[in-house]
Amino acid sequence: MKRDPQRPQECPGRPQGQPEPPSPPSSSSPEPPLWIFGYGSLVWRPGFEFTSRKVGFIRGYSRRFWQGDTFHRGSEKAACTWGVAYEVCGEQIAASLQYLNMREAVLGGYDTKLVKFHPQDKDAEEPIQALVYIATPQNPSYLGPASEEDIAAQIMASSGCAGHNIEYLLRLADFMRYFCPQAEDKHLFSIEEALISILPCTCHTEETLEETSGVPQKTKS
Numbered sequence: 001m002k003r004d005p006q007r008p009q010e011c012p013g014r015p016q017g018q019p020e021p022p023s024p025p026s027s028s029s030p031e032p033p034l035w036i037f038g039y040g041s042l043v044w045r046p047g048f049e050f051t052s053r054k055v056g057f058i059r060g061y062s063r064r065f066w067q068g069d070t071f072h073r074g075s076e077k078a079a080c081t082w083g084v085a086y087e088v089c090g091e092q093i094a095a096s097l098q099y100l101n102m103r104e105a106v107l108g109g110y111d112t113k114l115v116k117f118h119p120q121d122k123d124a125e126e127p128i129q130a131l132v133y134i135a136t137p138q139n140p141s142y143l144g145p146a147s148e149e150d151i152a153a154q155i156m157a158s159s160g161c162a163g164h165n166i167e168y169l170l171r172l173a174d175f176m177r178y179f180c181p182q183a184e185d186k187h188l189f190s191i192e193e194a195l196i197s198i199l200p201c202t203c204h205t206e207e208t209l210e211e212t213s214g215v216p217q218k219t220k221s
């Protein structure tokens with residue numbers, strides 16, 4: 001989450017178009033795949049090549065919009081956080097780690113941890129060890145708790161090199177709604193609701209449409 005004003009510099013590895021399609025695993029590599037778990041912008045913009053991905057959750061952490069800076073968000077607490085785990089193989093491993101080190105650790109101040117990732121279909125699939133970039137109160141950009149209304153107001157006022165912070169919140173809420181309908185995330189959805197309630201209305205009334213387009217609107221009978 002971006003809870004403070006713009007940072008002018010470019011985002012590292014910001015893709016110019018659509019996310020890259022997954023590339024096939026390198027068959028010459030004997031090393032086992034690495035799994036990387038994302039719970040924030042990584043769910044919709046991983047920015048690195050991967051071989052496969054699964055929706056699921058990790059236990060022991062709560063997603064919180066308590067992180068400042070133009071780039072990041074997240075925090076630790078006893079709970080459960082849903083997101084996406086990406087499988088990277090062969091050459092994808094070094095490339096993704098290098099990319100994420102800059103995006104998450106250097107710019108975001110995130111720590112790395114190995115966690116147990118539970119695929120959504122946990123009755124059919126075994127848990128997997130995954131790497132996660134997690135925010136802690138020791139992060140210099142950590143802002144700490146705030147009311148959902150205050151967080152929404154700050155999101156509304158924040159944009160940076162990756163885009164407006166509203167996009168971050170709405171994409172994450174959409175991901176949770178469509179891919180993890182069974183999961184609860186009161187914090188996220190309360191902030192979304194608070195944000196929607198303060199969004200300026202851009203709907204045109206019949207009068208303003210007529211004024212701006214010159215096209216006569218239906219008259220009231």
Ligand SMILES: N[C@@H](CCC(=O)N[C@@H](CS)C(=O)NCC(=O)O)C(=O)O
Pocket residue numbers: 001037038039040041042043045070071072073074103104107108110133134162163168
């Ligand atoms: N570590 C989290 C948060 C990732 C995150 O939001 N990182 C920032 C660092 S710059 C980012 O990539 N922001 C891009 C954006 O907001 O579009 C995750 O697993 O998704």
